[in-house]
Amino acid sequence: MAYQQDGYTVTRHVCPRNCYDACGMLAYTKNGVLRKVEGDPAHGYTRGKLCAKGYSYVQRVYHPERLKYPLYRSTRGSGSWEQISWEKAMEIIAGKMLELQERYGSLLPVGLNKYSGNFGVLHNAVEGMFNSIGPTTQSIGSPCWSAGLDAQYYDFGAYTTSDPEEMGKAQLVLLWGVNPAWTAIHSMPYVYQAKEQGAKIIVIDPVYTTTAKKADLYLQVNPGSDGALALALAKIILANNQLDREFIEEHTLGWPEFCDYLSSLDLKELISLCGQKTTVVEELAELLGTSKPVWFWLGFGLQRHTYGGQSMRAINALAAMTGNIGLPGAGVQYAHQDTWIYSGSIKNFQSNTGNPVPNRYVNINQFAGELAQVNDPPLIMLWVSCRNLLSQDANQAQLLQLLSNLELIVTVDQFFTPTAEQSDLVLPTTTHFEELDVVSSYWHHWVGLNEQAIKPYYESKSDLEIAQVLAKTLNSLEPGLSAFPCEASAESLLDGEFNQELYNLLGITHWRELEKGPRRANLPKTAWENKVFKTPSGKFEFFSRRALHRGLPAMAELKPGLKPGAKYPYLFLTPHPQHGLNSQFSNLEWALKVNPEPVAYLHPVTAKQKGIKPDSMIRVFNEKGELTVKAVLSIEVPPKVVLCYQGWFPNTDFNVNRLTGTTLTDMGEVATGAKGMAFYDTFVDIAKI
Numbered sequence: 043m044a045y046q047q048d049g050y051t052v053t054r055h056v057c058p059r060n061c062y063d064a065c066g067m068l069a070y071t072k073n074g075v076l077r078k079v080e081g082d083p084a085h086g087y088t089r090g091k092l093c094a095k096g097y098s099y100v101q102r103v104y105h106p107e108r109l110k111y112p113l114y115r116s117t118r119g120s121g122s123w124e125q126i127s128w129e130k131a132m133e134i135i136a137g138k139m140l141e142l143q144e145r146y147g148s149l150l151p152v153g154l155n156k157y158s159g160n161f162g163v164l165h166n167a168v169e170g171m172f173n174s175i176g177p178t179t180q181s182i183g184s185p186c187w188s189a190g191l192d193a194q195y196y197d198f199g200a201y202t203t204s205d206p207e208e209m210g211k212a213q214l215v216l217l218w219g220v221n222p223a224w225t226a227i228h229s230m231p232y233v234y235q236a237k238e239q240g241a242k243i244i245v246i247d248p249v250y251t252t253t254a255k256k257a258d259l260y261l262q263v264n265p266g267s268d269g270a271l272a273l274a275l276a277k278i279i280l281a282n283n284q285l286d287r288e289f290i291e292e293h294t295l296g297w298p299e300f301c302d303y304l305s306s307l308d309l310k311e312l313i314s315l316c317g318q319k320t321t322v323v324e325e326l327a328e329l330l331g332t333s334k335p336v337w338f339w340l341g342f343g344l345q346r347h348t349y350g351g352q353s354m355r356a357i358n359a360l361a362a363m364t365g366n367i368g369l370p371g372a373g374v375q376y377a378h379q380d381t382w383i384y385s386g387s388i389k390n391f392q393s394n395t396g397n398p399v400p401n402r403y404v405n406i407n408q409f410a411g412e413l414a415q416v417n418d419p420p421l422i423m424l425w426v427s428c429r430n431l432l433s434q435d436a437n438q439a440q441l442l443q444l445l446s447n448l449e450l451i452v453t454v455d456q457f458f459t460p461t462a463e464q465s466d467l468v469l470p471t472t473t474h475f476e477e478l479d480v481v482s483s484y485w486h487h488w489v490g491l492n493e494q495a496i497k498p499y500y501e502s503k504s505d506l507e508i509a510q511v512l513a514k515t516l517n518s519l520e521p522g523l524s525a526f527p528c529e530a531s532a533e534s535l536l537d538g539e540f541n542q543e544l545y546n547l548l549g550i551t552h553w554r555e556l557e558k559g560p561r562r563a564n565l566p567k568t569a570w571e572n573k574v575f576k577t578p579s580g581k582f583e584f585f586s587r588r589a590l591h592r593g594l595p596a597m598a599e600l601k602p603g604l605k606p607g608a609k610y611p612y613l614f615l616t617p618h619p620q621h622g623l624n625s626q627f628s629n630l631e632w633a634l635k636v637n638p639e640p641v642a643y644l645h646p647v648t649a650k651q652k653g654i655k656p657d658s659m660i661r662v663f664n665e666k667g668e669l670t671v672k673a674v675l676s677i678e679v680p681p682k683v684v685l686c687y688q689g690w691f692p693n694t695d696f697n698v699n700r701l702t703g704t705t706l707t708d709m710g711e712v713a714t715g716a717k718g719m720a721f722y723d724t725f726v727d728i729a730k731i
């Protein structure tokens with residue numbers, strides 16, 4: 043419940059971005075205006091702090107370029123946008139949908155592409171509205187984490203994590219393919235806590251990141267070769283007989299097979315694949331073999347490679363053979379959805395049409411590519427929500443091609459993004475200070491509320507309200523078409539999303555109790571503490587029949603990463619930026635100051651080979667496209683890598699995803715319905731201009 047403090051009205055919030063931290067926030071308003079945002083001290087993981095992006099939300103909410111009204115242009119590319127009323131906007135959209143239904147006999151030509159702009163549970167209203175009108179075309183899967191989730195599923199039977207607050211208990215912390223100093227800053231105090239208590243911190247990353255700079259030992263691994271490194275470590279630990287025999291015997295399946303497999307591998311070859319010195323790998327193996335508990339944090343970056351899932355399985359095996367599972371301060375931490383056990387009723391509306399055809403699902407990671415192949419019926423109209431496709435999706439050329447063939451593109455956003463620019467209709471939406479919602483995290487175990495702090499900005503509406511007005515308009519034109527609850531309040535829909543299991547988990551009897559502060563789910567602090575796994579055998583599976591049945595190797599086999607060819611000899615790495623959250627925040631004044639222009643980081647040796655001078659403009663190119671960008675020389679990247687952080691640079695046409703999109707990851711279908719995107723297996727050449 044909002045309370046008064048020093049002349050401000052204070053409301054509780056959770057940052058709903060696709061971010062590990064899902065921070066607890068307090069919003070301070072005066073006279074209906076948001077004045078400042080601070081961390082909520084009641085949040086047991088974020089503990090009253092925010093990142094720079096979080097502290098700058100006032101700038102984002104009142105940004106001069108924030109969308110205020112629905113905008114429409116009758117001729118795409120004409121640049122002449124006109125402000126229209128919501129009624130008119132809905133007439134255009136609903137009219138087009140019904141016309142397509144008549145033309146094609148179903149709503150399959152109408153598509154939805156939605157992802158991570160806002161992870162609040164009521165934002166699922168968008169999918170709910172689409173499901174309520176009968177089969178449509180929808181994106182499925184995730185660009186974030188698919189391969190890694192499936193790897194955890196094959197080995198552990200499910201993905202679950204320990205409280206990150208437990209990290210301090212570790213004796214050794216391995217931060218493997220994750221950059222929390224940028225992407226999960228509230229975990230850094232727990233890293234430091236571990237260090238203060240005597241733990242060694244190891245970072246394994248091709249880039250000498252801000253996180254790596256905090257490490258006791260840093261391994262600059264060749265991209266995509268983590269499986270080889272993990273297998274090399276496993277081989278040395280086996281040879282040194284530093285195994286946890288009891289754990290292996292009691293709690294694992296397939297050790298003899300895995301052990302045989304390890305014996306068949308050549309250590310020198312493994313070490314050379316990951317580009318390490320033997321002494322360094324031996325040093326790390328010794329640390330691993332003699333420390334307990336060991337906390338492995340496997341990041342999403344690690345698995346954005348063709349064999350990302352397989353690499354994760356090799357690291358899981360390493361943790362299992364050393365018995366670093368189910369102990370306080372140990373375990374393999376990746377991500378979880380244990381606090382996302384909402385009823386899902388807002389999503390799962392049966393359509394009234396009685397049409398039994400299921401939705402047509404298209405992998406979000408190759409949305410344009412797959413739809414280009416589909417003609418029965420083709421995609422004609424697209425609704426984009428919580429997405430900035432024309433910044434974030436791989437295969438931009440394909441995407442532009444798809445969009446250019448569509449008759450109507452609707453984008454719902456707070457800003458005039460590159461995606462909005464290529465749309466026909468742009469609908470303004472609220473921020474999480476202007477709507478009620480509940481937000482969970484995929485990293486920590488706290489759940490909190492977004493209260494409404496201020497009125498919706500100008501004419502903006504929440505994704506839920508937009509779904510409701512669209513359903514209403516459709517029903518007025520074709521009575522009974524949508525089963526979506528047009529009149530239901532956000533409160534009553536939240537009532538529907540909560541169930542007894544979730545209430546029990548949070549130790550509350552009604553979601554309104556979250557007004558008093560976020561709650562930690564009553565889950566074990568240590569994942570797998572009972573060592574009963576959710577695999578078919580109930581054990582940790584070195585050997586997974588489930589994987590085999592899906593056409594994957596049964597064990598963590600060596601799958602060397604993709605190698606650059608002669609034509610495009612550099613690996614193009616595009617991880618997540620410090621000052622933006624994917625494409626968000628980079629249009630704020632402070633972000634434009636600290637990060638004014640895109641740059642490509644090159645090793646000085648690479649620059650010399652190519653005759654590239656510091657700060658000169660270069661071309662980065664491959665068979666998919668080309669970028670022009672300033673070169674910054676840095677010994678923090680390996681010579682074979684060109685590094686550009688992903689994101690949106692307003693007022694430039696820079697876009698790393700013009701070059702990405704060669705392959706999908708090896709896994710992902712089980713957990714997310716589709717394979718992930720191997721964003722980081724992209725190869726390029728560079729040239730001075």
Ligand SMILES: Nc1nc2c(c(=O)[nH]1)N[C@H]1C(S)=C(S)[C@@H](COP(=O)(O)OP(=O)(O)OC[C@H]3O[C@@H](n4cnc5c(=O)[nH]c(N)nc54)[C@H](O)[C@@H]3O)O[C@H]1N2
Pocket residue numbers: 060061062158186187218219220221222224225226246247248249251263264265266267268341342343344346347615617618619620621622623624722
């Ligand atoms: N500030 C900020 N925070 C964010 C985001 C953001 O954009 N900005 N995005 C959010 C989202 S959507 C996500 S998915 C997460 C992602 O956050 P992370 O899990 O940290 O993932 P990435 O940034 O993709 O990559 C992490 C690191 O993996 C390294 N890496 C790349 N390839 C390899 C490899 O083959 N082996 C190893 N060992 N390392 C490799 C990269 O160099 C990078 O430093 O962060 C979330 N938090």
Ligand SMILES: Nc1nc2c(c(=O)[nH]1)N[C@H]1C(S)=C(S)[C@@H](COP(=O)(O)OP(=O)(O)OC[C@H]3O[C@@H](n4cnc5c(=O)[nH]c(N)nc54)[C@H](O)[C@@H]3O)O[C@H]1N2
Pocket residue numbers: 060157158159160185186187426427428429430431434435436454455456457459471472473505616617618623624625626688698699702721
């Ligand atoms: N090259 C390369 N590309 C990548 C990645 C990479 O590592 N390298 N990472 C990938 C990953 S992990 C991810 S998660 C994706 C992210 O891709 P997207 O899901 O497209 O993520 P965002 O850039 O966060 O954009 C979301 C948009 O939602 C809008 N938005 C915010 N709140 C709301 C709301 O309440 N309602 C609506 N309707 N819109 C809202 C924002 O203004 C923003 O324009 O990018 C992927 N792309």
Ligand code: SF4
Pocket residue numbers: 057058059061062063064065092093094095096097227228623
């Ligand atoms: S972007 Fe991430 S770290 Fe920053 S306030 Fe939001 S949840 Fe917290």
Ligand SMILES: [Mo]
Pocket residue numbers: 060185186187
């Ligand atoms: Mo992501």
